[in-house]
Amino acid sequence: MNITQINLTIAQMLDYTTPILFAALCGVLSESSGVVNIGLDGIMRFGAFFGLLGAFFSHSPWIGLLLGIAIGCLVGALHAFITIKWNGDQTVSGTAINVIATGLMTYLLEYVFSTTGYSPQLQNYFGAQAYRVHLPFLVKVPLLGAFSDLSVMIWFGFICTVLMHVLLYHTVLGLRIRTCGENPKAATTLGINVFRIRWFAVIAGAALAGIGGAALSISSFSGFSDSMPNGVGFIGLAAMIFGKWTPFGALGAALLFGTGQIVQSLIAVTGIAPKLAPGLTLILPYVLTLAVLAGFVSRSIAPAADGMPYYKEQR
Amino acid sequence: MKALEVRSISKMFPGNLANDNISFSVEKGEIFAIVGENGAGKSTLMNIIYGIYTPSGGDLLVNEKEVKIRSVEDAIKLRMGMVHQEFMLIPRFTVTQNIVIGDEPHKGIFFDYGRAVREVRELSERVSLVVDATAVAGDLPVGVQQRIEILKVLRRGAEILIFDEPTAVLTPEETVDLFVTMRKLQAEGKTILFISHKLKEVMEIADRIAVLRRGKLQGIVNKKDTNEEELARMMVGRNVVLEIPKVDVEVGAVAFACHDLHVRNKRGYETVKGMSFDVRGGEIVGIAGVQGNGQDELVNAMIGFSHPVSGSMELNGKNMRLVTTAQLRKEGMSYITEDRARRGLVMPYTVRENAVMGQHLGRPFSKGIRMDYDKLAEFAEGKVREYDIRPGDVYDTAGSLSGGNQQKLILARELSLPHNFLIASQPTRGLDVGATEFVYHKLLEEKKAGKAILLISLELSEILGLSDRILVMFEGHIVGETTPDKTTEEALGLLMLGVGIDKKVQS
């Protein structure tokens, strides 16, 4: 296996990682404020389709990205409305989003493009050479050579990770978000508006999930496939947990899980033990997550008030 | 100048007048204590002053100007700060983070942690409250955590500080430190409101003391004009004494015994610190004490919800320290709880379904796994008649019954289970006179039937009227043992409030 192949493989791995990362970051932000969002798989699906929609009709992937963000915000607002305003069950709301996403995107695919299964191909997408981030000086560097020619979405993912880390751990807003997730009652006594902060975290997180979905259709692939996001959202959920609800942890987990996704091709390229059940690498994210959750005696790695609805004038 | 004035404040909750026309004023620079038993309305009053509740009637004046305090932000703006009984800390965050959240020093959108640490250190030095600014809050001892809470309110410029039962979780040494701090704050011109039911401490630190009882203000006294006994009398007062007939029964074998029992509460602190007592068949042993002195944890250990840290516990002579609730019940333990919603009944279940819980496995209510709901109904109907539970429809949900009828249902259930040791924890809480009489009647019947009964109550008249022997519980110890004919309500009240522990009231 030569350098070019290794670089290609790493690049492919990063490609798989990106949507997982965005999904995981969505989860991190939302749950840091105390709201569980298992609908992020559905939001990714929304983002994937609408991202494609925007890119297709405007011939610019940037518009597609913008549309993906917008639809993410919209669906996120719905989740926030149900869970924050009306204290609806967070899991049920997320499930509703997932189910609606499944049906609605298929419907829209047929309605807009008169096809089923796959949307028409995009000529202009972030995966195309014109949009890639070229860093020719890295080509000769071992290992880093893979980074010399990547889709802009991958870099965007890294940047978002760093930004979220800075947000949560170095800004005033981030501190307040985390307070809401740890002890909303205490936050209220400190004069923090828990509801407003949660609205923000949920919508912003959903925007990220929307980006993640868009990354699938206008970066990793050049179109929308009716099976998107293929459960990537749930891998992202696993990555969030495995990464202990922190942005860099999510990045590490996403990289790990992204690697698992392409192990098949690795096996094919290197010819190692094709008898090794391919399914095993695919289930790795979930098994690891369970192991992490089961192995920790003190379950205190999640934000303390995660998933619990907050009522005003609680005695 | 009057820093704070409360004028005719009332607060009505469904079914409960928590504050009834309370008026008083607090001078600037005073340490003003508010004392009263549980349920007297102290916390409610404080929550009103701090904007967590809105009053049903009355006004508040701060610095002699009328104000409307509708939220915590309003209260903070008026320079009030509250140190809650239950700390509002984020265990995962550092001391500094906990103190500055909501008022963070910042450079633009960025949290200036360095400056925050400096500010916290400065504040800490200025008021001589030593804290390690970068320590993780959850790792610190309770006394230090409280200092964090105090620093929190001071940082926001609080001039009026409200302390809600601050010494409840402190050791004696930490309490001393706290009082030193309070004196320092007072010297700086701050006004302090201090809620407590620990009279000794109140007498030590307060300038003036207001006594609340059942939502009403009993009176305000100057510290130098009063003493613990008088305060206790004002707090406890005379209740309507029900005529409880004296029943003499020959005392039988020991049903329950514990020796040097130590139990921890949920936070990990020991709140039962070496109790030893026994209860025999045919007697009612009453444990008197103010809530929060370890009774809850004692009960939890006795019903198998938690295991004692050390010491022994025996039911009918058998070691019961590490057993499950089911095993305890099989051995003959029955339990009447005051927490009807959480521990007593399944509220959405009907009367029919609640009545048999605990004996639903096995005949006659079930054969194998099949449950005979008709038998359940029969049984429940019988109990409804026997205990006069209203309304009399066994298909009503438990949640639709009034408190008194719910308690009767609990009684019906517990007393019909085969048992010889009955734990009655505040069995008449929230009940009217009629229901209370009924409960007393039933308890005496139990006694006549030779059951061993442990009565835990906050109502002294109840303890005095029913018990054959009385144990007073204070801070996890038994501080007094006596019989009803050898003591009075006031004497018990003093013991319960920790007054004169050195002189035990001997039987």
Place this chain on the structure above:
Amino acid sequence: MSESNFTTKFLKIFGIDNRGHNRRDPLNVWVPLVSIVLALIVSMIVIAASGRNPFRAYALLFGDSGLIPGGAAWRREFAELLIKSAMYIATGLSVALAFKGGLFNIGAEGQFWVGAIVATFFGYWAPVAHTFGAMYAALGSFGWIAQLLHGAICIIMGMLAGGAWAAVAGFLYVKRGVNIVIGTIMLNWIAWFLITSWLVTFNGPMTPASQTFTFGSFYVADTAKLLRIMMPTRLNTSILLVLLAAYATWFLLYKTTIGYEIRAIGYTANIGMETPRAQGINISRRIMQLMTISGALAGLGGCFFILGMQYQFPGTAIMGYGWTGIGVALIGQSEPLGVVLAGLFIGALRTGATSMQVANIPKTFSNIIEGLAVGFIALQVAVRYYLVKIIQHRRARRAPPAGQEAAV
């Protein structure tokens, strides 16, 4: 009076008496109905917004759903309706039962597939298949007995497998505190990938060695297939079995000690389960039992999928039965009867949706209606709030104002 005597006695054998368990809150029926109606309305708006005729669409949807008799193809549609509904009811019961115990078993999907794959295995596994094949030949015209037995074995094993899969999640929850929602979601995907990427892939252990285009696992033996009823349609015994399961679930919940304790746990799940604990109920044991039975029900659905429809584990399987089950349980308010009705409703939607393609609406449109219904149920606090307001408003209008009464 006398004519009700026989019926009453007959029903009592099955434990059905007219003594309700609770004072039924009529809102419990209104909330799902209103949610469905709202979902249908919103969906109509979606259709109209995309330029199609919502009325024509709905006419096709409901007309061809099998719910409305008449028309040439009704028998076939009705059969399709029942075949689909059987699976949705199965997973719906699974989720509903778990809900009753206070647990959110999202793992119905994984448990469904685990049941399916195990049923497949026992359907084609040589020792079993040959035995029953021989029995079938030997029994001649009583050969259907062999079919019943083989099918029964596959179903039992499938249910056990589904139950075991759920029990894993239950164990992780009870012993290690792993959140049930997360645990079951993870196990869903583990099951899915193990099956679709290993067991049933090209050259996987459960696929025949030589396959060209259509692929999937080995086919189950003829004796394993569920019996057909109502020829010449595809209808099989699954609907009967699932109705039996629904009855059994109802019986479990409302006539047994297990159900009594489970419901007590479920009602107090949000406040710490102290009351059942104080009465000596063994919560851990009941939760494990609950998850196992719940998983078995979902696994039953998987058995239907294989033994009643596909006769093999298809390579083209897609997820969805478990997720639908969640919707069915929510719409059915976790009551066995409600679940049956909701399952039939969703089955009808899915059956009729195929016909909606004539009106240019893709057949997955039923997902939208479903998702919206679930969404409105998530909002049930809001729905209840407004329903109560409406009821109060109407009461106020009907009753004379209090002042007038006093004046008289």
